[in-house]
Amino acid sequence: MEKKKVLVIGAGMGGLSAGSYLAMSGYDVELFEMSRVAGGVCTAWHRGDFTVDLCIHWLVGTGSASSFFDKWNELTPMDDIEVGYxxxxxxxxxxxxxxxxxxxxxxxxxxxxxxxxxxxxxxxxxxxxxxxxxxxxxxxxxxxxxxxxxxxxxxxxxxxxxxxxxxxxxxxxxxxxxxxxxxxxxxxxxxxxxxxxxxxxxxxxxxxxxxxxHQAGYPKGGSLPFAQRILDQYVSRGGKVRYESKVTRILVEADRAVGIQLQDGTVVRGDWVVSAGDGHNTLFELLEGKYLTKELETFYEKRHTFPSLVFVALGVAKDLKDLPALVQFPLGRSLIIDPETIVDELKVRIHHFDPTLAPPGKTLITINLPTYNFPYWESLQTSEPVRYQSEKMRIAKALIEALEVRFGGIADKVEMIDVATPSTFTHFTNSWKGSFEGWLMTPETGFRNLPHSLPRLKGFFMCGQWVAVGGGLPRVMLSGREVAQLICHADRRPFIPHVAVQDQEQMAETP
Ligand SMILES: Cc1cc2nc3c(=O)[nH]c(=O)nc-3n(C[C@H](O)[C@H](O)[C@H](O)COP(=O)(O)OP(=O)(O)OC[C@H]3O[C@@H](n4cnc5c(N)ncnc54)[C@H](O)[C@@H]3O)c2cc1C
Structure with missing residues:
Protein backbone atom coordinates (compact mmCIF):
# COMPACT_ATOMS: atom_id res chain seq x y z
CA MET A 1 0.00 0.00 0.00
CA GLU A 2 1.37 3.44 -0.91
CA LYS A 3 2.18 5.54 2.11
CA LYS A 4 0.18 8.71 2.60
CA LYS A 5 2.29 11.86 2.58
CA VAL A 6 2.14 14.39 5.43
CA LEU A 7 3.75 17.82 5.09
CA VAL A 8 4.61 19.38 8.45
CA ILE A 9 5.43 23.08 8.68
CA GLY A 10 8.09 23.70 11.34
CA ALA A 11 10.62 21.39 13.01
CA GLY A 12 10.26 22.72 16.56
CA MET A 13 9.16 20.30 19.28
CA GLY A 14 5.56 20.37 17.99
CA GLY A 15 6.59 19.42 14.44
CA LEU A 16 9.13 16.84 15.61
CA SER A 17 6.51 15.21 17.80
CA ALA A 18 3.75 15.09 15.17
CA GLY A 19 6.29 13.95 12.56
CA SER A 20 7.71 11.20 14.78
CA TYR A 21 4.33 9.72 15.68
CA LEU A 22 3.14 9.87 12.08
CA ALA A 23 6.34 8.19 10.87
CA MET A 24 5.85 5.47 13.54
CA SER A 25 2.30 5.02 12.30
CA GLY A 26 3.43 4.38 8.74
CA TYR A 27 3.16 7.78 7.07
CA ASP A 28 5.63 9.34 4.68
CA VAL A 29 6.46 12.52 6.61
CA GLU A 30 8.46 15.58 5.64
CA LEU A 31 9.14 18.54 7.91
CA PHE A 32 9.71 21.97 6.31
CA GLU A 33 11.84 24.17 8.51
CA MET A 34 12.78 27.76 7.69
CA SER A 35 15.99 27.74 9.71
CA ARG A 36 19.10 25.57 9.41
CA VAL A 37 18.44 23.46 12.50
CA ALA A 38 15.56 21.55 14.07
CA GLY A 39 14.29 22.27 17.58
CA GLY A 40 12.70 25.72 17.15
CA VAL A 41 13.17 27.62 20.42
CA CYS A 42 14.43 24.42 22.07
CA THR A 43 17.89 25.37 20.95
CA ALA A 44 21.40 26.52 21.79
CA TRP A 45 24.30 28.08 19.92
CA HIS A 46 28.06 28.15 20.28
CA ARG A 47 29.98 31.32 21.10
CA GLY A 48 33.70 30.91 21.66
CA ASP A 49 34.25 28.46 24.50
CA PHE A 50 30.60 28.56 25.52
CA THR A 51 27.31 27.00 24.51
CA VAL A 52 24.48 29.46 24.97
CA ASP A 53 21.42 27.45 25.99
CA LEU A 54 18.11 29.19 25.41
CA CYS A 55 15.36 26.94 26.53
CA ILE A 56 15.23 24.00 28.91
CA HIS A 57 15.45 24.89 32.57
CA TRP A 58 13.18 22.10 33.68
CA LEU A 59 11.50 19.42 31.65
CA VAL A 60 8.31 17.86 32.96
CA GLY A 61 8.46 14.11 32.39
CA THR A 62 12.09 13.34 33.19
CA GLY A 63 11.05 11.08 36.08
CA SER A 64 9.17 7.84 35.49
CA ALA A 65 6.45 8.81 38.00
CA SER A 66 5.33 11.55 35.61
CA SER A 67 2.51 10.90 33.17
CA PHE A 68 4.67 12.61 30.53
CA PHE A 69 7.60 10.21 30.96
CA ASP A 70 6.04 7.43 28.88
CA LYS A 71 5.22 9.89 26.11
CA TRP A 72 8.78 11.26 25.96
CA ASN A 73 9.98 7.68 26.01
CA GLU A 74 8.10 7.07 22.78
CA LEU A 75 10.14 9.83 21.16
CA THR A 76 13.55 9.16 22.67
CA PRO A 77 14.86 6.62 25.19
CA MET A 78 14.62 8.66 28.39
CA ASP A 79 16.85 6.32 30.37
CA ASP A 80 19.75 7.35 28.10
CA ILE A 81 19.50 10.93 29.35
CA GLU A 82 21.36 12.05 32.44
CA VAL A 83 18.98 14.18 34.45
CA GLY A 84 19.92 16.63 37.18
CA TYR A 85 17.58 17.82 39.93
CA HIS A 214 11.71 14.51 40.68
CA GLN A 215 9.28 14.41 37.79
CA ALA A 216 10.68 17.64 36.30
CA GLY A 217 14.45 17.87 36.02
CA TYR A 218 17.19 19.19 33.79
CA PRO A 219 18.47 16.95 30.99
CA LYS A 220 22.26 17.34 30.99
CA GLY A 221 23.48 18.88 27.75
CA GLY A 222 20.48 21.19 27.64
CA SER A 223 18.10 22.08 24.84
CA LEU A 224 19.80 21.30 21.56
CA PRO A 225 21.03 17.78 22.38
CA PHE A 226 17.53 16.97 23.64
CA ALA A 227 15.93 18.18 20.40
CA GLN A 228 18.66 16.39 18.43
CA ARG A 229 17.84 13.06 20.12
CA ILE A 230 14.22 13.38 19.08
CA LEU A 231 15.24 14.41 15.57
CA ASP A 232 17.57 11.39 15.30
CA GLN A 233 14.78 8.99 16.26
CA TYR A 234 12.43 10.70 13.81
CA VAL A 235 14.97 10.29 11.00
CA SER A 236 15.67 6.68 11.99
CA ARG A 237 11.94 6.03 11.55
CA GLY A 238 12.09 7.30 7.99
CA GLY A 239 11.12 10.93 8.62
CA LYS A 240 12.62 13.63 6.38
CA VAL A 241 13.46 17.29 6.99
CA ARG A 242 13.93 20.08 4.46
CA TYR A 243 15.90 22.91 6.08
CA GLU A 244 16.00 26.56 4.99
CA SER A 245 12.59 25.96 3.50
CA LYS A 246 10.21 28.68 4.61
CA VAL A 247 6.59 27.94 3.78
CA THR A 248 4.81 30.96 2.31
CA ARG A 249 1.44 29.45 1.36
CA ILE A 250 -0.78 26.54 2.19
CA LEU A 251 -2.36 25.38 -1.05
CA VAL A 252 -6.09 24.84 -0.79
CA GLU A 253 -8.45 23.28 -3.34
CA ALA A 254 -12.18 23.04 -2.66
CA ASP A 255 -11.60 23.76 1.04
CA ARG A 256 -9.02 20.98 1.38
CA ALA A 257 -5.33 21.62 2.11
CA VAL A 258 -3.46 19.84 -0.68
CA GLY A 259 0.09 21.13 -0.35
CA ILE A 260 2.43 23.96 0.46
CA GLN A 261 4.46 26.54 -1.42
CA LEU A 262 7.97 27.44 -0.31
CA GLN A 263 9.62 30.86 -0.48
CA ASP A 264 11.61 29.86 -3.57
CA GLY A 265 8.37 28.95 -5.36
CA THR A 266 8.67 25.17 -4.97
CA VAL A 267 5.29 23.47 -4.63
CA VAL A 268 4.98 20.25 -2.63
CA ARG A 269 1.74 18.30 -2.58
CA GLY A 270 0.62 15.93 0.16
CA ASP A 271 -2.38 14.13 1.63
CA TRP A 272 -2.27 16.10 4.86
CA VAL A 273 -0.80 19.44 5.89
CA VAL A 274 0.10 20.02 9.53
CA SER A 275 1.23 23.42 10.75
CA ALA A 276 3.52 23.29 13.76
CA GLY A 277 4.87 26.75 12.96
CA ASP A 278 3.76 30.11 14.26
CA GLY A 279 -0.02 30.34 14.75
CA HIS A 280 -0.50 33.88 13.48
CA ASN A 281 1.65 33.23 10.41
CA THR A 282 -0.33 30.06 9.67
CA LEU A 283 -3.82 31.50 10.01
CA PHE A 284 -3.37 35.03 8.73
CA GLU A 285 -0.65 34.63 6.09
CA LEU A 286 -0.32 31.04 4.91
CA LEU A 287 -4.13 30.66 4.90
CA GLU A 288 -4.78 34.38 4.25
CA GLY A 289 -7.26 34.66 7.14
CA LYS A 290 -9.85 32.64 5.17
CA TYR A 291 -10.49 29.90 7.73
CA LEU A 292 -10.74 31.81 10.99
CA THR A 293 -13.44 31.02 13.49
CA LYS A 294 -14.99 33.41 16.00
CA GLU A 295 -13.01 31.69 18.77
CA LEU A 296 -9.72 32.16 16.94
CA GLU A 297 -10.48 35.79 16.02
CA THR A 298 -11.23 36.55 19.66
CA PHE A 299 -8.09 34.79 20.82
CA TYR A 300 -5.82 36.59 18.38
CA GLU A 301 -7.48 39.94 19.13
CA LYS A 302 -7.76 39.75 22.90
CA ARG A 303 -5.63 37.09 24.54
CA HIS A 304 -2.14 37.74 25.81
CA THR A 305 0.99 36.11 24.54
CA PHE A 306 4.10 35.45 26.57
CA PRO A 307 6.39 38.47 26.22
CA SER A 308 9.41 38.48 24.01
CA LEU A 309 12.89 38.70 25.49
CA VAL A 310 16.09 40.60 25.38
CA PHE A 311 18.15 37.53 26.17
CA VAL A 312 21.69 38.20 27.37
CA ALA A 313 24.32 35.47 27.65
CA LEU A 314 27.69 36.04 29.30
CA GLY A 315 30.64 33.67 29.32
CA VAL A 316 32.64 34.19 32.50
CA ALA A 317 36.15 32.80 33.09
CA LYS A 318 35.31 31.84 36.65
CA ASP A 319 33.87 28.87 38.49
CA LEU A 320 30.62 30.13 40.01
CA LYS A 321 29.40 26.86 41.49
CA ASP A 322 28.94 28.40 44.94
CA LEU A 323 26.24 30.73 43.66
CA PRO A 324 22.58 29.69 43.36
CA ALA A 325 21.53 28.42 39.93
CA LEU A 326 18.80 31.05 39.73
CA VAL A 327 18.81 34.21 41.78
CA GLN A 328 16.76 37.39 41.65
CA PHE A 329 17.95 40.60 43.24
CA PRO A 330 16.99 44.28 43.14
CA LEU A 331 19.09 46.69 41.08
CA GLY A 332 20.57 49.75 42.72
CA ARG A 333 19.08 51.83 39.93
CA SER A 334 16.52 51.05 37.25
CA LEU A 335 17.68 49.77 33.88
CA ILE A 336 15.97 50.97 30.72
CA ILE A 337 15.60 48.07 28.30
CA ASP A 338 13.62 49.91 25.63
CA PRO A 339 11.29 52.94 25.59
CA GLU A 340 8.47 50.90 27.17
CA THR A 341 10.42 48.57 29.42
CA ILE A 342 12.26 49.40 32.61
CA VAL A 343 13.49 46.79 35.07
CA ASP A 344 14.30 47.18 38.77
CA GLU A 345 15.17 43.55 39.43
CA LEU A 346 17.35 40.98 37.70
CA LYS A 347 16.70 37.24 37.48
CA VAL A 348 20.06 35.66 36.76
CA ARG A 349 20.63 32.04 35.75
CA ILE A 350 24.06 30.67 36.54
CA HIS A 351 24.45 27.50 34.48
CA HIS A 352 27.06 25.79 36.71
CA PHE A 353 24.73 22.78 36.85
CA ASP A 354 25.67 21.81 33.29
CA PRO A 355 29.40 21.39 32.64
CA THR A 356 28.76 20.85 28.92
CA LEU A 357 27.98 24.54 28.46
CA ALA A 358 31.39 25.90 29.50
CA PRO A 359 34.93 24.56 29.88
CA PRO A 360 36.18 23.69 33.40
CA GLY A 361 36.67 26.80 35.51
CA LYS A 362 34.27 28.87 33.37
CA THR A 363 30.53 29.50 33.63
CA LEU A 364 27.67 30.51 31.38
CA ILE A 365 25.31 33.14 32.78
CA THR A 366 22.01 34.03 31.10
CA ILE A 367 19.48 36.74 31.84
CA ASN A 368 15.97 37.03 30.38
CA LEU A 369 14.64 40.57 30.18
CA PRO A 370 10.95 40.33 29.21
CA THR A 371 9.58 43.01 26.86
CA TYR A 372 6.38 43.47 24.91
CA ASN A 373 7.97 46.19 22.76
CA PHE A 374 8.52 44.04 19.69
CA PRO A 375 7.94 46.86 17.13
CA TYR A 376 10.74 48.96 18.66
CA TRP A 377 13.33 46.19 18.37
CA GLU A 378 12.22 45.19 14.91
CA SER A 379 12.35 48.72 13.56
CA LEU A 380 15.66 49.42 15.32
CA GLN A 381 17.23 46.39 13.69
CA THR A 382 15.99 47.16 10.20
CA SER A 383 16.26 50.98 10.17
CA GLU A 384 19.17 51.70 12.52
CA PRO A 385 21.43 48.65 12.55
CA VAL A 386 24.35 50.48 14.17
CA ARG A 387 22.24 51.77 17.04
CA TYR A 388 20.64 48.32 17.33
CA GLN A 389 24.10 46.86 18.02
CA SER A 390 25.07 49.65 20.40
CA GLU A 391 21.79 49.28 22.35
CA LYS A 392 22.47 45.57 22.78
CA MET A 393 25.94 46.37 24.12
CA ARG A 394 24.59 49.10 26.41
CA ILE A 395 22.25 46.61 28.05
CA ALA A 396 24.92 43.91 28.32
CA LYS A 397 27.37 46.35 29.94
CA ALA A 398 24.75 47.53 32.43
CA LEU A 399 24.08 43.90 33.37
CA ILE A 400 27.79 43.16 33.83
CA GLU A 401 28.02 46.20 36.10
CA ALA A 402 25.02 44.97 38.12
CA LEU A 403 26.55 41.49 38.45
CA GLU A 404 29.81 43.06 39.56
CA VAL A 405 28.02 45.05 42.25
CA ARG A 406 26.10 42.00 43.45
CA PHE A 407 28.73 39.22 43.20
CA GLY A 408 32.08 40.94 42.63
CA GLY A 409 34.96 39.59 40.55
CA ILE A 410 32.86 39.23 37.40
CA ALA A 411 33.45 42.28 35.19
CA ASP A 412 37.07 41.57 34.27
CA LYS A 413 36.33 37.87 33.71
CA VAL A 414 33.69 38.27 30.99
CA GLU A 415 34.98 36.57 27.84
CA MET A 416 31.82 36.30 25.80
CA ILE A 417 28.78 38.56 25.36
CA ASP A 418 25.82 37.55 23.25
CA VAL A 419 22.53 39.44 23.08
CA ALA A 420 19.35 38.26 21.35
CA THR A 421 16.37 40.59 20.98
CA PRO A 422 12.69 40.12 20.07
CA SER A 423 13.79 40.66 16.50
CA THR A 424 16.19 37.72 16.77
CA PHE A 425 13.35 35.49 18.00
CA THR A 426 11.18 36.36 15.02
CA HIS A 427 14.06 36.10 12.58
CA PHE A 428 14.90 32.55 13.66
CA THR A 429 11.49 31.09 14.54
CA ASN A 430 8.92 33.41 12.94
CA SER A 431 7.30 33.83 16.34
CA TRP A 432 4.43 36.33 16.43
CA LYS A 433 5.54 39.51 18.24
CA GLY A 434 8.72 37.64 19.15
CA SER A 435 6.82 35.82 21.90
CA PHE A 436 9.08 33.28 23.54
CA GLU A 437 6.37 30.75 24.40
CA GLY A 438 3.15 31.48 22.49
CA TRP A 439 -0.12 32.01 24.36
CA LEU A 440 0.11 33.03 27.96
CA MET A 441 -1.91 30.76 30.23
CA THR A 442 -4.10 32.94 32.48
CA PRO A 443 -7.00 32.32 34.85
CA GLU A 444 -9.28 33.13 31.86
CA THR A 445 -7.74 30.56 29.52
CA GLY A 446 -7.13 27.90 32.18
CA PHE A 447 -5.77 24.69 30.65
CA ARG A 448 -8.10 24.87 27.64
CA ASN A 449 -6.29 24.50 24.33
CA LEU A 450 -7.27 25.86 20.95
CA PRO A 451 -8.68 23.32 18.47
CA HIS A 452 -6.26 21.28 16.34
CA SER A 453 -8.37 21.72 13.22
CA LEU A 454 -10.33 24.38 11.38
CA PRO A 455 -13.98 23.48 10.82
CA ARG A 456 -14.16 24.54 7.16
CA LEU A 457 -10.74 23.27 6.06
CA LYS A 458 -10.22 19.59 5.42
CA GLY A 459 -6.83 17.87 5.25
CA PHE A 460 -5.29 20.26 7.77
CA PHE A 461 -4.24 20.25 11.44
CA MET A 462 -2.28 22.54 13.76
CA CYS A 463 -0.12 21.74 16.78
CA GLY A 464 2.55 23.34 18.93
CA GLN A 465 2.55 26.22 21.38
CA TRP A 466 -0.03 28.24 19.42
CA VAL A 467 -2.55 25.47 20.04
CA ALA A 468 -1.37 24.23 23.43
CA VAL A 469 -2.09 27.37 25.43
CA GLY A 470 0.71 28.05 27.90
CA GLY A 471 3.30 26.31 25.70
CA GLY A 472 6.12 24.37 27.28
CA LEU A 473 7.80 21.31 25.80
CA PRO A 474 5.57 18.59 27.29
CA ARG A 475 2.28 20.17 26.25
CA VAL A 476 3.67 20.99 22.81
CA MET A 477 4.89 17.41 22.42
CA LEU A 478 1.46 16.15 23.46
CA SER A 479 -0.29 18.37 20.92
CA GLY A 480 1.89 16.87 18.14
CA ARG A 481 0.98 13.40 19.38
CA GLU A 482 -2.70 14.32 19.36
CA VAL A 483 -2.56 15.54 15.79
CA ALA A 484 -0.96 12.25 14.73
CA GLN A 485 -3.80 10.40 16.51
CA LEU A 486 -6.40 12.56 14.74
CA ILE A 487 -4.86 11.90 11.33
CA CYS A 488 -4.69 8.15 11.95
CA HIS A 489 -8.30 8.23 13.13
CA ALA A 490 -9.45 10.13 10.04
CA ASP A 491 -7.63 7.63 7.80
CA ARG A 492 -8.94 4.67 9.85
CA ARG A 493 -5.41 3.47 10.48
CA PRO A 494 -3.94 2.35 13.79
CA PHE A 495 -1.98 4.93 15.76
CA ILE A 496 1.28 3.19 16.65
CA PRO A 497 3.32 4.84 19.39
CA HIS A 498 6.45 2.69 19.75
CA VAL A 499 8.62 2.93 22.82
CA ALA A 500 11.85 4.43 21.51
CA VAL A 501 14.17 2.30 23.61
CA GLN A 502 12.66 -0.91 22.22
CA ASP A 503 13.05 0.39 18.71
CA GLN A 504 16.73 0.96 19.29
CA GLU A 505 17.19 -2.55 20.57
CA GLN A 506 15.29 -3.88 17.60
CA MET A 507 17.40 -1.75 15.25
CA ALA A 508 20.56 -3.13 16.80
CA GLU A 509 19.28 -6.67 16.29
CA THR A 510 18.31 -6.05 12.67
CA PRO A 511 21.02 -7.56 10.41
C1 LIG B 1 13.79 31.22 26.89
C2 LIG B 1 12.86 30.04 26.90
C3 LIG B 1 12.81 29.21 27.99
C4 LIG B 1 11.95 28.12 28.01
N1 LIG B 1 12.00 27.26 29.06
C5 LIG B 1 11.28 26.12 29.02
C6 LIG B 1 11.46 25.12 30.03
O1 LIG B 1 12.29 25.24 30.91
N2 LIG B 1 10.66 23.99 29.96
C7 LIG B 1 9.74 23.82 28.97
O2 LIG B 1 9.06 22.79 28.96
N3 LIG B 1 9.55 24.75 28.01
C8 LIG B 1 10.30 25.89 28.00
N4 LIG B 1 10.15 26.83 27.02
C9 LIG B 1 9.03 26.71 26.08
C10 LIG B 1 9.22 25.69 24.98
O3 LIG B 1 10.54 25.69 24.56
C11 LIG B 1 8.31 26.01 23.81
O4 LIG B 1 6.98 26.16 24.26
C12 LIG B 1 8.34 24.93 22.73
O5 LIG B 1 9.67 24.57 22.43
C13 LIG B 1 7.63 25.44 21.48
O6 LIG B 1 7.70 24.48 20.46
P1 LIG B 1 6.89 24.70 19.09
O7 LIG B 1 7.29 23.61 18.19
O8 LIG B 1 5.45 24.88 19.37
O9 LIG B 1 7.36 26.12 18.55
P2 LIG B 1 8.79 26.59 18.02
O10 LIG B 1 9.87 26.09 18.85
O11 LIG B 1 8.67 28.06 17.81
O12 LIG B 1 8.91 25.86 16.61
C14 LIG B 1 8.26 26.30 15.47
C15 LIG B 1 9.16 26.02 14.29
O13 LIG B 1 8.48 26.35 13.09
C16 LIG B 1 9.37 27.03 12.23
N5 LIG B 1 8.55 27.85 11.35
C17 LIG B 1 7.70 28.85 11.70
N6 LIG B 1 7.08 29.34 10.62
C18 LIG B 1 7.55 28.64 9.56
C19 LIG B 1 7.29 28.69 8.16
N7 LIG B 1 6.41 29.55 7.63
N8 LIG B 1 7.96 27.83 7.34
C20 LIG B 1 8.84 26.93 7.86
N9 LIG B 1 9.14 26.86 9.18
C21 LIG B 1 8.48 27.69 10.02
C22 LIG B 1 10.27 27.82 13.16
O14 LIG B 1 11.49 28.16 12.54
C23 LIG B 1 10.44 26.86 14.32
O15 LIG B 1 11.55 26.02 14.15
C24 LIG B 1 11.06 27.90 26.93
C25 LIG B 1 11.11 28.72 25.82
C26 LIG B 1 12.02 29.77 25.77
C27 LIG B 1 12.13 30.58 24.53
Missing amino acids: LEEYIRMEDLHGNFIRVFSDVNRLEEEFLQKAPEDRQKILEMTGAIRKLAHFPVAQSNPRELTNLWERARELIRMFPYMGVFQRFVSISLADYASEFTNPLLQKTIFHLFEPDVPAIFAILTLAWMSE
Missing part, protein backbone atom coordinates in the same frame (compact mmCIF):
# COMPACT_ATOMS: atom_id res chain seq x y z
CA LEU A 86 18.50 21.15 41.49
CA GLU A 87 18.13 21.49 45.23
CA GLU A 88 17.10 25.10 44.95
CA TYR A 89 14.81 26.39 42.20
CA ILE A 90 15.33 30.11 42.89
CA ARG A 91 16.76 32.39 45.55
CA MET A 92 14.90 35.66 46.03
CA GLU A 93 16.77 38.56 47.60
CA ASP A 94 15.82 42.00 48.85
CA LEU A 95 17.88 45.18 49.15
CA HIS A 96 18.83 44.51 52.76
CA GLY A 97 20.61 41.19 52.36
CA ASN A 98 17.57 39.05 53.24
CA PHE A 99 16.70 36.12 51.04
CA ILE A 100 14.23 33.29 50.67
CA ARG A 101 15.24 30.02 49.04
CA VAL A 102 12.63 28.14 47.04
CA PHE A 103 13.80 24.58 47.51
CA SER A 104 12.65 21.93 45.09
CA ASP A 105 11.89 19.58 47.96
CA VAL A 106 8.52 20.60 49.41
CA ASN A 107 9.53 19.81 53.01
CA ARG A 108 12.58 22.06 52.83
CA LEU A 109 10.57 24.73 51.05
CA GLU A 110 7.95 24.64 53.80
CA GLU A 111 10.63 24.89 56.50
CA GLU A 112 12.32 27.83 54.75
CA PHE A 113 9.07 29.74 54.17
CA LEU A 114 7.91 29.18 57.77
CA GLN A 115 11.23 30.30 59.13
CA LYS A 116 11.44 33.44 56.97
CA ALA A 117 7.76 34.42 57.07
CA PRO A 118 6.16 32.93 60.21
CA GLU A 119 3.36 35.49 59.99
CA ASP A 120 2.14 33.69 56.83
CA ARG A 121 2.03 30.27 58.46
CA GLN A 122 -1.53 29.42 57.41
CA LYS A 123 -1.05 30.47 53.80
CA ILE A 124 2.27 28.63 53.60
CA LEU A 125 0.74 25.40 54.88
CA GLU A 126 -2.13 25.76 52.41
CA MET A 127 0.40 26.15 49.59
CA THR A 128 2.64 23.24 50.58
CA GLY A 129 -0.47 21.11 51.19
CA ALA A 130 -1.55 21.80 47.62
CA ILE A 131 1.94 21.00 46.30
CA ARG A 132 1.87 17.64 48.10
CA LYS A 133 -1.66 16.90 46.94
CA LEU A 134 -0.83 17.52 43.27
CA ALA A 135 2.45 15.60 43.31
CA HIS A 136 0.92 12.62 41.52
CA PHE A 137 -1.70 14.38 39.50
CA PRO A 138 -1.55 12.74 36.05
CA VAL A 139 -1.83 15.51 33.48
CA ALA A 140 -0.89 13.84 30.22
CA GLN A 141 -3.95 12.27 28.62
CA SER A 142 -3.64 9.39 26.21
CA ASN A 143 -6.22 10.61 23.71
CA PRO A 144 -7.09 14.04 22.32
CA ARG A 145 -10.36 15.54 23.50
CA GLU A 146 -11.76 15.22 19.96
CA LEU A 147 -11.51 11.42 20.23
CA THR A 148 -12.86 10.91 23.73
CA ASN A 149 -16.45 9.81 24.19
CA LEU A 150 -18.88 10.75 26.94
CA TRP A 151 -17.96 7.74 29.05
CA GLU A 152 -14.25 8.59 28.89
CA ARG A 153 -14.97 12.20 29.80
CA ALA A 154 -17.03 11.08 32.77
CA ARG A 155 -14.16 8.81 33.85
CA GLU A 156 -11.84 11.78 33.52
CA LEU A 157 -14.08 13.84 35.80
CA ILE A 158 -14.07 11.05 38.38
CA ARG A 159 -10.27 10.88 38.17
CA MET A 160 -10.11 14.66 38.67
CA PHE A 161 -12.55 14.61 41.57
CA PRO A 162 -10.04 14.29 44.46
CA TYR A 163 -8.09 17.25 43.05
CA MET A 164 -11.09 19.43 42.26
CA GLY A 165 -10.91 21.60 45.40
CA VAL A 166 -7.24 22.45 44.92
CA PHE A 167 -7.76 23.05 41.23
CA GLN A 168 -10.67 25.41 41.70
CA ARG A 169 -8.80 27.34 44.36
CA PHE A 170 -5.64 27.86 42.31
CA VAL A 171 -6.75 27.87 38.69
CA SER A 172 -8.93 30.96 38.94
CA ILE A 173 -6.36 33.20 40.60
CA SER A 174 -3.26 34.67 38.96
CA LEU A 175 0.11 34.18 40.60
CA ALA A 176 0.26 37.96 41.15
CA ASP A 177 -3.09 37.99 43.00
CA TYR A 178 -2.15 34.89 44.93
CA ALA A 179 1.12 36.54 46.02
CA SER A 180 -0.83 39.46 47.46
CA GLU A 181 -2.57 37.06 49.88
CA PHE A 182 0.74 36.72 51.76
CA THR A 183 1.80 39.49 54.11
CA ASN A 184 5.58 39.10 54.32
CA PRO A 185 6.96 41.43 51.61
CA LEU A 186 9.83 39.15 50.58
CA LEU A 187 7.59 36.09 50.43
CA GLN A 188 5.08 38.10 48.41
CA LYS A 189 7.84 38.98 45.98
CA THR A 190 9.04 35.37 45.88
CA ILE A 191 5.61 34.01 44.95
CA PHE A 192 4.96 36.84 42.48
CA HIS A 193 8.17 36.13 40.56
CA LEU A 194 8.14 32.34 40.65
CA PHE A 195 6.95 32.31 37.03
CA GLU A 196 5.10 34.83 34.83
CA PRO A 197 2.89 36.74 37.32
CA ASP A 198 -0.20 36.46 35.07
CA VAL A 199 -0.26 32.65 34.95
CA PRO A 200 -2.81 30.90 37.17
CA ALA A 201 -1.32 30.02 40.57
CA ILE A 202 -1.98 26.35 39.78
CA PHE A 203 0.85 26.51 37.24
CA ALA A 204 3.32 27.29 40.02
CA ILE A 205 1.83 24.73 42.40
CA LEU A 206 1.99 21.96 39.79
CA THR A 207 5.52 22.83 38.69
CA LEU A 208 6.79 22.87 42.28
CA ALA A 209 5.00 19.57 42.90
CA TRP A 210 6.72 17.97 39.91
CA MET A 211 10.11 19.36 40.92
CA SER A 212 9.67 18.05 44.43
CA GLU A 213 8.82 14.56 43.17
